[in-house]
Amino acid sequence: MHSFTEENYLKTIYYLASRQTGEVSTNALAEMTATKAASVSDMLRKLADKQLIHYKKYQGVRLTEEGERVALQIIRRHRLWEVFLVEKLGFGWDAVHDIAEELEHIRSEELVTRLDTYLGCPQFDPHGDPIPTSAGQMPQTGYQKLSEINTGQRVQLMGVLEHSTEFLQHLDHLDLTLSCSVTVAESNAFDKSLLVQLESGRTVFVSHEVAKNLLVGESQ
Amino acid sequence: MHSFTEENYLKTIYYLASRQTGEVSTNALAEMTATKAASVSDMLRKLADKQLIHYKKYQGVRLTEEGERVALQIIRRHRLWEVFLVEKLGFGWDAVHDIAEELEHIRSEELVTRLDTYLGCPQFDPHGDPIPTSAGQMPQTGYQKLSEINTGQRVQLMGVLEHSTEFLQHLDHLDLTLSCSVTVAESNAFDKSLLVQLESGRTVFVSHEVAKNLLVGESQ
DNA sequence: ATAAAAATTTAGACTAGTCTAAATTTTTAG
């Protein structure tokens, strides 16, 4: 099948493509995978040979249908394992990503099927990210960033765009957990920071940097 | 830390050493790892450089204390994952070995600790193999081979020495499951085959080849 | 429109792990 490395490139291409329009650049991939552009170029040629990406030299890449299928399968595994680690083993949501990065490469269709069933076919991972279906579809969510919410509106915290341990621990510190309801009490015009009221009545200060990385949906 | 490949060599050295006296030979390792003797020689030099094995050229190898510690850790992970796959995900005991071969290399101390707790700190894997302790001790079991049991004796099936899918499915077919009690009804002097009586009263024919690979303990 | 800057690819080299073929050491048999 495909090597760990190939799987990781495909996943990264999918991720970068989902956050922009047009082709994904060599440099963006190099930064994301913590390698050099020269190494990325080599790998892109290989992935193109295997028909996993569309690639014209100097023009960036995008996934083929087959490439996207593989990418979504890896993302599905990653997110299912994250659910397992949090729901069954009791890990914190800030501690599971790196372990899932390894578990996602275990090669067994049967394992994924059984794991999914065992977990009750979850729709979202511990960070609110939707879990691709076994048929290879990425469920769409209509969430907005907290930074785009008007003052006075009440919304529910549905996901995060940043997955670093530091960021997630900061949210824990602020008592901002997934699915909690919050009201935007004040918006500071100068630095775009927010004052946000929790259900408990307590208000917390949320910087623009943080608000940009929080996904929210209609309350209730 | 150590690469997958290094971990697999250490595990294999441990396995071969446990089934013989004296040093493990290059050829034995080559056969077991399905590589060539030349490749094994290269790797042995590397493992010796890392102080994981005692190695004198042409004289075979044995694990150092550190090498054994690493080997036991991998075996512990392998067996805990096998318990998970059978007990939690509902896999058959004949289907878990290959998946565990991959899962055993996931690098997280915390993961193993939590998995162990989650599984209720099991002492044995689905094949009756003892699970090394977190302190790095391999529990000793005083089992005998079914092929060494005298006619008329009643014993309990405690483990298997052969882990192939084919062998395990054959046992399923014979209704020989772990912890079932059996009585040796007849022993055939010519081919050493046995007639064995199950608790149900039914008798099954067990070839010497099969009996050699079944571990039994005192009944009850 | 062109020159400088930025992005990308190519060239050549390195490591881990593997192989075949050849050389060396140990073991076995006579």
Next chain:
DNA sequence: CTAAAAATTTAGACTAGTCTAAATTTTTAT
């Protein structure tokens, strides 16, 4: 004790994935 056989190691080569430095292409700015 010696010669053949068996086991093991060494030599040289290959692949996947990576790197640095150099070459090439594209983009940007005057």
